[in-house]
Amino acid sequence: MLTNKKITTPYKIKMVELITTRSREEREQHIREAGYNTFLLKSEDVQYDLLTDSGTAAMSDRQWAGMMLGDEAYAGSRNYYHLEAAVQQHYGYKYMVPTHQGRGAEHILSRMLIKPGQLVPGNMYFTTTRAHQELAGGTFADVITDEAYDPGNTFPFKGNIDLRKLENLIARHGAENIAYLSIATTVNMAGGQPISLSNLKQVRALTARYNIRIVHDMARVAENAYMIQQQESGYENHSVAQIIKEICSLTDAATMSGKKDALVNIGGLLALNEHALYEEAINLAVLFEGLHTYGGMAGRDMEAKAIGIAESVQDVHIQARVQQVHYLGNKLIAAGVPVVKPIGTHGVYIDATAFYPHIPQHQFPAQTLTAELYINGGLRTMERGIVSAGRDKQTGDHMYPRLELVRLTIPHRVYTKDHMDDIADIVIDTYHQREKVKGLGMMHEPRHLRFFQARFERL
Ligand code: F0G
Numbered sequence: 173m174l175t176n177k178k179i180t181t182p183y184k185i186k187m188v189e190l191i192t193t194r195s196r197e198e199r200e201q202h203i204r205e206a207g208y209n210t211f212l213l214k215s216e217d218v219q220y221d222l223l224t225d226s227g228t229a230a231m232s233d234r235q236w237a238g239m240m241l242g243d244e245a246y247a248g249s250r251n252y253y254h255l256e257a258a259v260q261q262h263y264g265y266k267y268m269v270p271t272h273q274g275r276g277a278e279h280i281l282s283r284m285l286i287k288p289g290q291l292v293p294g295n296m297y298f299t300t301t302r303a304h305q306e307l308a309g310g311t312f313a314d315v316i317t318d319e320a321y322d323p324g325n326t327f328p329f330k331g332n333i334d335l336r337k338l339e340n341l342i343a344r345h346g347a348e349n350i351a352y353l354s355i356a357t358t359v360n361m362a363g364g365q366p367i368s369l370s371n372l373k374q375v376r377a378l379t380a381r382y383n384i385r386i387v388h389d390m391a392r393v394a395e396n397a398y399m400i401q402q403q404e405s406g407y408e409n410h411s412v413a414q415i416i417k418e419i420c421s422l423t424d425a426a427t428m429s430g431k432k433d434a435l436v437n438i439g440g441l442l443a444l445n446e447h448a449l450y451e452e453a454i455n456l457a458v459l460f461e462g463l464h465t466y467g468g469m470a471g472r473d474m475e476a477k478a479i480g481i482a483e484s485v486q487d488v489h490i491q492a493r494v495q496q497v498h499y500l501g502n503k504l505i506a507a508g509v510p511v512v513k514p515i516g517t518h519g520v521y522i523d524a525t526a527f528y529p530h531i532p533q534h535q536f537p538a539q540t541l542t543a544e545l546y547i548n549g550g551l552r553t554m555e556r557g558i559v560s561a562g563r564d565k566q567t568g569d570h571m572y573p574r575l576e577l578v579r580l581t582i583p584h585r586v587y588t589k590d591h592m593d594d595i596a597d598i599v600i601d602t603y604h605q606r607e608k609v610k611g612l613g614m615m616h617e618p619r620h621l622r623f624f625q626a627r628f629e630r631l
Pocket of ligand 1: 223224225226273274275276298300301356360389391428429430431439440
């Protein structure tokens with residue numbers, strides 16, 4: 173069980189950003205003009221922006237002070253060395269290559285480690301991660317535990333790998349046809365669900381037998397570590413910082429979007445333990461990201477990130493963060509709104525299939541719900557269902573994922589409890605009006621990561 177100990181918000185507000193409001197008629201027009209895609213709305217037309225926790229954090233006064241210490245030298249910026257030290261100290265990886273954001277690291281890593289035709293098993297796909305695996309000629313294979321597909325199942329570690337699925341995959345295809353195992357902490361597409369350390373240790377033992385590397389997608393490793401501290405026996409007296417180090421120590425390399433846990437508005441990194449791989453990575457970095465001591469980031473941004481990493485591993489920070497998400501989730505559950513359980517760490521995920529049972533998946537129930545939430549209350553959310561899943565490379569048909577979700581993602585340190593109450597009211601009101609809502613048809617479909625730019629019309 174999660175601790176009931178209430179902690180008060182461990183920061184106060186020094187600067188505010190005014191929120192704009194629009195009338196219902198204006199919102200109807202804006203979402204129509206945006207092709208019913210919340211990615212295509214203008215931010216100033218949004219009242220509550222729960223599109224993502226990515227790059228939307230409020231930085232601390234210390235991070236802003238760090239921005240003034242930016243050393244914008246082309247080579248050997250002091251901020252690069254600070255970031256490298258932060259990665260070594262808090263995560264324990266030996267080598268670090270800065271990248272412009274997480275997908276920059278995914279690109280380099282996929283190019284280095286995937287041979288065309290190889291499989292990349294993982295605990296559920298993530299959109300950009302899988303896209304880079306495919307661009308490198310690989311095929312993603314899902315080996316997440318079955319509980320992850322059941323929105324009502326309250327298993328606390330729905331991010332776990334199913335060892336039997338993984339072992340069968342290795343037996344069927346041969347270890348030489350597995351590029352590496354991809355582990356995400358937490359699993360975004362499953363609803364922000366953590367992996368346990370006991371599972372990761374077993375996975376490590378299994379992959380070690382076959383000499384298969386583990387690559388860690390650590391965008392939200394602190395949130396995952398907090399859930400281990402709260403729910404995994406044996407870890408209740410460990411600090412979040414200690415648990416993070418232990419997770420990282422069980423993996424061989426990592427890609428990280430700095431825009432989530434690490435509390436910055438831009439930036440990513442690739443972390444490695446093998447020197448030969450590091451040499452190859454910095455060689456690719458100069459082609460695609462920039463010199464290996466900035467990799468697409470300004471010096472000031474590397475400084476803010478080094479400070480953000482240190483702030484993100486503090487128990488009080490991460491506890492307040494996850495408690496805010498759970499406060500919203502519990503309000504929705506109490507009102508009967510179908511929410512994925514357990515509540516995620518970075519957002520509350522609504523089960524759109526249960527919300528709109530009368531809308532078939534090919535009419536995009538989750539996409540429809542994102543549009544309705546915007547119309548009803550200026551609330552911007554993200555589809556994580558059939559649109560995000562894309563098309564099957566072989567058949568050309570939609571992928572039809574088993575989870576058809578809408579994510580209410582909470583930016584770090586941005587909204588207050590008062591906002592959470594208002595947001596809950598918007599969702600509950602939308603739920604009460606659910607029966608008269610119709611689905612959408614897709615009118616424009618981009619080739620890559622279609623959810624970002626697809627356009628829809630009302631049926
Ligand atoms: N891995 C995970 C688990 C992510 O959630 C993201 C980004 C990435 C990798 C890619 O990182 O954006 O810095 O290139 N997720 C954002 C989101 C977009 O809204 O969940 P990036």
